[in-house]
Amino acid sequence: MATAVPRLRPVPAPESPTFLTPEQLADLFTVPLETVYQWRRKRTGPPGFRVGRHLRYDLAAVLAWVAQQTENTGAA
Template identity: 50%
Template sequence: MSGETRVLSDDRLWTVEDVAYYLGVPVQTVYWWRGAGKGPPGRRVGKRVRYRGEDVKAWFASLAVGVSA
């Protein structure tokens, strides 16, 4: 994540890169979650997948607290 700073607004749709940045995971992880039916809900817009910031935040808040084995 090369120390970049992004301003993620709920007023616009997030890209896969935005979601990965927000969650602190690699972009490929977001794609893997989507293919496995896990992860935040995204929607196709043409050829692209977009996410609503509020959906990503709600998905994260719904995760169990603690470390999984």
């Protein structure tokens, strides 16, 4: 007599993170691409990271940076 194996519910995969290129970040904020690179050089913009020689921005970190900017300026 075979024993029944309980069925496990599938675990939903966590949402995959979204990473933006510098061009996509510039489009998101409608600023020139050079502005994105200046933010990085001056360390005033959202945090970016390198994947090999490619620069990427985590969308969640970008949105957190925007929230921080609006808190600091008192804007709504």
